[in-house]
Amino acid sequence: MIAASGFTSSLLMVLIAFLLLIVIIAGLRYWRMWQVKKYTQFLSEAEFQQGIRTAQVVDLREAQSFTNGHILGARNLPYASLKLMYQDLRPDLPVYLYDQTKVLSVQAAKFLHQKGFQKLALLDEGYQKWDGKVKKG
Incomplete structure (x- = not known):
């Protein structure tokens, strides 16, 4: 049971890191578009x-x-x-x-x-x- 709990916790950490990466990439894309809209x-x-x-x-x-x-x-x-x-x-x-x-x-x-x-x-x-x-x- 301890091994299953450790696996679940590791999987959860990977999922959180993946979601965070997606949010960062999307945020950078929208920030860049906002910058471009200043002069275009x-x-x-x-x-x-x-x-x-x-x-x-x-x-x-x-x-x-x-x-x-x-x-x-x-x-x-x-x-x-x-x-x-x-x-x-x-x-x-x-x-x-x-x-x-x-x-x-x-x-x-x-x-x-x-x-x-x-x-x-x-x-x-x-x-x-x-x-x-x-x-x-």
């Missing part, structure tokens, strides 16, 4: 479409994904190349960023903000939920 707008599809004509629309996905379909008017600047090619963007104009799910967009916005870009916006649901005009090829 998260736009719905309708809001994104409304500003496309006055913004630099950047597709952060790789070239193959871009070729398979992208938002009409977007230019491809893969996230992997952003740190080398961000100077191709004008800091005085709004920059609208999107990728498949917005994970890369958040990272790109953080980088661009550090480089002095002030007018940053992300497609909130990412390209995967986009229903607007697209271009292939």
Whole structure:
């Protein structure tokens, strides 16, 4: 009976540690998103479409994904190349960023903000939920 009690207590400690780890990871994720929201707008599809004509629309996905379909008017600047090619963007104009799910967009916005870009916006649901005009090829 003592061995069973020790096992139960050890299992309980592992479960508590696991739950604590999940809470910490979730907390860090929400804190990071809160930080990004200080300098970035998260736009719905309708809001994104409304500003496309006055913004630099950047597709952060790789070239193959871009070729398979992208938002009409977007230019491809893969996230992997952003740190080398961000100077191709004008800091005085709004920059609208999107990728498949917005994970890369958040990272790109953080980088661009550090480089002095002030007018940053992300497609909130990412390209995967986009229903607007697209271009292939």
